[in-house]
Amino acid sequence: MTNQIIQAILLGGYYALLACGLSFMFSVMKIINLAHGSLLVLAGYLLWFLAEHYHLSPFVGLLIVTPLMMLIGWALQAFLLEKSARGGELLPILTTFGLAIVIENLLFEHFGANTRSLAPYIGDLSWQSWELFSGVYVGKTSVYILVTAIIILGSLQLFMKKTPLGRQIRATAHDPDTAGIVGINPKKASAIAAALAMGTVAISGLALGVRGVFDAYSGGPQLLFAFEATIIGGVGSLWGTLIGGIILALAQTIGANIHPQGFLLGGHILFIIILLIRLVLAKGGVSHRMKAAFGGAK
Amino acid sequence: MSQWTNSVTIQRWTPSSRYAIVFAGLVLVLLALAPLFASNGLLDRLTALFIYVILAAMWNALAGYGGLISVGQQAFFGLGAYFTIRIADLGLDPFISVALAALIVGVISYPISLVMLRLKGGEFAIGMWVVASILHLMVNLDGLIQGETGISLVSLNHYDSAQRLTIIYLLTLGSMAGLLALLFFVLRSKTGSAIQAIRDNEEAATSVGVKPEKTKQLLFVIAAFGIGVAGALWLTSATTFLPKTYFSVQWSAYMIFMVLVGGIGKFEGAILGAIIFFLVETWFSSTGVWYLVSLGAIAIAFSLFLPKGIWGELERRFNWHFLPVGYQVVEKNKINTDKK
Numbered sequence: 001m002t003n004q005i006i007q008a009i010l011l012g013g014y015y016a017l018l019a020c021g022l023s024f025m026f027s028v029m030k031i032i033n034l035a036h037g038s039l040l041v042l043a044g045y046l047l048w049f050l051a052e053h054y055h056l057s058p059f060v061g062l063l064i065v066t067p068l069m070m071l072i073g074w075a076l077q078a079f080l081l082e083k084s085a086r087g088g089e090l091l092p093i094l095t096t097f098g099l100a101i102v103i104e105n106l107l108f109e110h111f112g113a114n115t116r117s118l119a120p121y122i123g124d125l126s127w128q129s130w131e132l133f134s135g136v137y138v139g140k141t142s143v144y145i146l147v148t149a150i151i152i153l154g155s156l157q158l159f160m161k162k163t164p165l166g167r168q169i170r171a172t173a174h175d176p177d178t179a180g181i182v183g184i185n186p187k188k189a190s191a192i193a194a195a196l197a198m199g200t201v202a203i204s205g206l207a208l209g210v211r212g213v214f215d216a217y218s219g220g221p222q223l224l225f226a227f228e229a230t231i232i233g234g235v236g237s238l239w240g241t242l243i244g245g246i247i248l249a250l251a252q253t254i255g256a257n258i259h260p261q262g263f264l265l266g267g268h269i270l271f272i273i274i275l276l277i278r279l280v281l282a283k284g285g286v287s288h289r290m291k292a293a294f295g296g297a298k
Numbered sequence: 299m300s301q302w303t304n305s306v307t308i309q310r311w312t313p314s315s316r317y318a319i320v321f322a323g324l325v326l327v328l329l330a331l332a333p334l335f336a337s338n339g340l341l342d343r344l345t346a347l348f349i350y351v352i353l354a355a356m357w358n359a360l361a362g363y364g365g366l367i368s369v370g371q372q373a374f375f376g377l378g379a380y381f382t383i384r385i386a387d388l389g390l391d392p393f394i395s396v397a398l399a400a401l402i403v404g405v406i407s408y409p410i411s412l413v414m415l416r417l418k419g420g421e422f423a424i425g426m427w428v429v430a431s432i433l434h435l436m437v438n439l440d441g442l443i444q445g446e447t448g449i450s451l452v453s454l455n456h457y458d459s460a461q462r463l464t465i466i467y468l469l470t471l472g473s474m475a476g477l478l479a480l481l482f483f484v485l486r487s488k489t490g491s492a493i494q495a496i497r498d499n500e501e502a503a504t505s506v507g508v509k510p511e512k513t514k515q516l517l518f519v520i521a522a523f524g525i526g527v528a529g530a531l532w533l534t535s536a537t538t539f540l541p542k543t544y545f546s547v548q549w550s551a552y553m554i555f556m557v558l559v560g561g562i563g564k565f566e567g568a569i570l571g572a573i574i575f576f577l578v579e580t581w582f583s584s585t586g587v588w589y590l591v592s593l594g595a596i597a598i599a600f601s602l603f604l605p606k607g608i609w610g611e612l613e614r615r616f617n618w619h620f621l622p623v624g625y626q627v628v629e630k631n632k633i634n635t636d637k638k
Contacts, residue, residue, distance in 0.1 A: 032420030034369065083602055089419045093367045094554060094601045097423075101551050101594030109587040220547055224431060227424045261439060268432045272413065275425070279416050 003136045008253040010138060012229075012246030013146025014211055019226035020152050021201040023241040026230060028160065028173045028193050030089075031081060034096040037223030038103040039198065043069055043205025044118065044214050045111055051121035058118045058206055066202040073198025077191045100219060108216035118209030126210065145207045149245070152200055153238045159196075169193045228271045310486075318620030329471055333464045341467045345535050347576045348474040349528045350556065354568040354575070356524035357553035359481055362563030363490075364517040365497040367419075369550045370426025373433045374522040376545035377403045378529030380437045383449055383539050387442060392453045393469060396530040403526025404519055411518040415511065427547065434545035448540035451533055470531050477524045482565065484520065489513055497563070555593050558600040561607030566620050570609050 022036045033039075043065055050061040080099065084091040119126040122141075129137040160166035168189045171179040176186040208214055208222065225248065233244025248267050255266015333341060353375075360366045381399030386392050410429060417425045438445050454462060484490055495503035496510045504510060533539055552575060560571020582589045600607060612618055 026420075032424060034420075034424065080598070080602075087601070087605060090361075090365065090367050091601055091605070093369075093420050093423045094558065095598050097369055097551070097554065098594045098598035098601070102591050102598070105587045105590040105594065109591070220427075223424070224428060228428065231421065231425075259439070261435065265432065265435045268428050268435070271428055272432070275413055275417070279413070282416075 004253055004257075005250070006132065006136060006138060007142075008249040009246050010142040010146055010249075011252070012249035013149045013242070014142070014207055014245070015225050015229045015248050016153065016242040016245030017145055017149035017207045018204050018222055019229040019241050019245060020149065020156070020204060020238075021197040022223075022226040023230040023233075023235075023238060024156055024200065025194070025197045027236040027238065028169055029081070029085075029190060029197075030173060031085065031092045032096075032227070033197075034093060034223065035076075035100040035103060035219075036096075036201070036226055037219030037221070038100040038107075039069070039072070039201050039219075040204050040208060040222050040226075041214055041216065041219045042072075042103055042107060043202045044209040045107055045116065045216075047118055047206055047209060048116045048121075051118065058121055058209065062202060062206055065205070066199050069198040069202040069205075070195040073195040073201075074191045076198070077194035078187075081194065082187065082190065100223075104216050104219050111216060113215065115213040115215045116209065117213040118206065119212075122210060141210050145211065148203060148207070149242060152203065153242055156196070156200070157238045165189075165192065225267075228267060232271060232274050312619050314618060315620050326471070326475055330468065333467060338460065338463055341463055342535065343576075343580070345467050345470045345531075347572065348470040349532055349535075350552070350572040350576055351474050351569055352477055352524055352528040353549070353553050354556035354560065354572040355478055355481055355565075356521040356528070357550075358557045358560075358562065358565075358568035359485075359517050359524075360521045361557060362568070363485060363493050363497055364514050365500075366415075366514065366518070367423045368426040369423050369547060369554075370428070370430040371521070371525050371553060372545050372547060372549040373426065373430035374403050374407060374525040375529035375532070375549050376430070376437065376541065377406065377433055378526035378531075379533035379539050379544045380440075380443070380541075381526075382530040382533050383451060384440075384442065386451055386453045392451055392456075392534060393465065395453075396469070396527075396534060399530045400523055400527040403529075404523035407519050407522030407526075408515070410522075411515045415514050415518060427550075430545055430547070434541055437541050437545070443539065443541060446540065446542050448538055450538045454534065454537060466531070466534050470535075473527050473531060477527065478569075481520065481524075484516070485565065489516065493517060551590075551593065551597075555597045557607070558597050559607055561609030561611075561613075562605070564607065564609045564613065567607050567609035571607065574608075 018040065021040075022033060025031050025033050025036075046065045046068065047058045047061045050056040050064060051058055056064075076099075080095050081092055084095040125140055128140045130140065130143070132138050160170060168179070168184045169192065171182070171184055172186045172189040173193075176190075179186050179189070208218070229245040229248050230241055231244070232247050233240030233242065248270065251270035252263045252267040255262035255264070255269070258266070329344070332344065336344075353371075357368075357371060360368060360371070378396075378399050381402045382392070382395045385395035385398050390398070414422060414425055414429065437443055443449055457465065485493065492503065492508040493513045493516075495506070495508055496513060500510050529544060532544075556571035556575045557568055558571070559574055560569065561567025578589075578593075582592070604611060606614070
């Protein structure tokens with residue numbers, strides 16, 4: 001029981017790490033990036049490619065892949081999101097969904113149907129563990145992933161709150177035109193935000209490959225995990241994403257205990273329950289019900 | 299003011315749209331007679347085309363008129379097929395099962411709409427994907443389906459193969475025509491005007507007494523029912539139910555492609571998009587992955603550079619209104635004669 005809870009918390013850290021880039025983009029740019037999962041898998045493949053063909057440890061590979069992903073983030077903003085965001089809030093959903101299809105099928109074309117993992121390239125680390133207390137072991141990679149998630153979410157939070165650049169990004173997200181008047185370059189601020197988000201996606205890609213296996217079409221499920229963690233934790237709160245990830249993992253663990261096939265179902269159903277709670281708690285929702293119940297004016 | 303109202307009039311039909319309706323009727327009659335002369339292979343392909351038209355029209359109803367982008371409509375496609383299997387297993391005729399299954403999908407979509415329609419924009423889009431995922435996993439729990447191994451609609455064997463093909467063909471043609479007519483009349487009705495008002499500006503629409511929730515629910519349920527019909531019919535023509543294939547997000551990708559290319563929010567656009575998708579699929583699907591890459595890339599290109607799609611562009615250039623669902627204000631002395 002204790003063991004299961006601890007493992008679930010570690011898994012939650014992994015989900016939070018998957019969700020970093022999505023949550024960041026959603027909260028500061030108001031864009032849900034449907035290509036998030038596929039981009040994450042792309043990062044995983046890039047790390048795998050460097051490890052397989054150039055014998056670079058994935059940790060060293062990250063030094064190459066992170067800047068590369070940031071460049072992709074910048075390009076994404078400059079050529080896709082910038083233009084689609086101007087066409088209304090629905091257009092980015094369509095363009096990023098189209099992008100996801102392009103990326104995953106290109107990956108399939110190039111890397112084929114075999115599943116890949118980064119675990120073979122990190123040596124003993126992939127199976128090493130600490131004994132927390134008698135009989136309860138935690139995998140070292142799982143712990144590192146949780147710690148990384150905390151560090152990234154914490155630094156993003158600090159960056160957005162304390163630095164001038166973070167303030168510029170927030171101002172741009174709030175109102176790009178007014179931000180422009182006070183001397184901020186909105187295009188630059190958005191491009192930096194997108195680059196940052198994709199930089200974290202590179203790290204998420206490492207976690208994906210270290211923790212398990214992936215193939216070209218793994219992006220969809222990863223997107224759902226990341227999205228659920230973000231929504232459960234509450235949009236706009238980066239720390240919420242960490243909590244959201246952990247709650248998601250706990251729900252999956254409970255689901256798996258109820259039924260052998262209940263792991264994924266547990267997480268999804270919790271997501272729907274959270275939505276229901278959100279509806280009931282929503283200010284408009286409650287006051288509307290009060291009015292309806294007490295025959296208010298309307 | 300009175301001068302202004304005297305000089306204009308409201309037009310709902312244009313001469314070209316009257317011809318278009320007659321033409322559409324003739325095409326339908328011709329298609330209905332097709333089993334008399336067309337080959338089995340052609341009938342089979344046309345059945346697929348009709349299902350694409352249904353899918354595109356339904357996704358367009360939701361996105362183009364309701365302003366609701368969903369990447370989870372495969373939920374209802376899969377459910378339509380699943381309930382057909384379930385009901386046929388009780389010993390009912392497979393084609394009666396199709397009808398019942400679609401009705402059940404429509405009924406189930408109502409409670410789903412209550413929760414999901416409170417989500418906005420991208421949250422609704424992925425939220426629907428989560429719903430599809432839940433339904434997929436729940437269907438897998440049913441022992442009858444045997445997990446991802448799937449199951450066949452064996453009761454179809456009661457019909458000999460030529461007869462079966464003709465029945466499926468005519469049933470699909472009829473469903474397509476019926477669903478398009480339903481959509482056309484809903485969109486032209488008072489509710490339709492409300493629907494389009496909400497899409498264009500929800501706050502303004504609410505201020506003149508439109509109830510956004512009710513109208514969006516109506517669209518959601520119609521779309522779910524229509525896609526349920528499509529899933530059930532697809533099962534009859536493919537005979538095997540594999541949960542993974544029916545609940546695949548690829549169906550949403552196809553719907554989005556068809557509607558974006560044809561013209562989002564244009565009644566004719568969805569039909570045109572389905573025909574284009576059908577031709578692209580016929581010619582290029584053998585290229586496998588590159589075909590899918592192109593679908594995604596074309597969808598991006600259209601949403602960025604031609605957001606109204608091909609039909610929107612034609613409508614703008616030639617002022618074509620073949621199946622008009624809106625109102626047009628025209629000056630009295632030059633009532634639309636389609637020669638602008």
